[in-house]
Amino acid sequence: MSLSNELDILFSPSIRIQAQTIKPETVDALAVNEAVGALLRLKGKDAEQVSYVSTLKPQTAVALCRWMSDPAFWGAVGGITKQ
Secondary structure, three states: OOHHHHHHHHOOHHHHHHHOOOOHHHOOHHHHHHHHHHHHHOOOOHHHHHHHHHHOOHHHHHHHHHHHHOOOHHHHHHOOOOO
């Protein structure tokens, strides 16, 4: 299965669209990290992954979708420092 197909299964079309325009400074990296860990623990359990993603806060789901579709985005997220 291609990455695009997997993203279509995990995320709604509206989440996929929002993921294209999310700003790095709006990302809660800790929440996304937690979500990534949960998805890894559910590896091979597609229905459970879909169910888990549906419970995420919308902003976390958007950021997770962006992370999965564009790993380079995390360079921008990681470069943000709060003062």
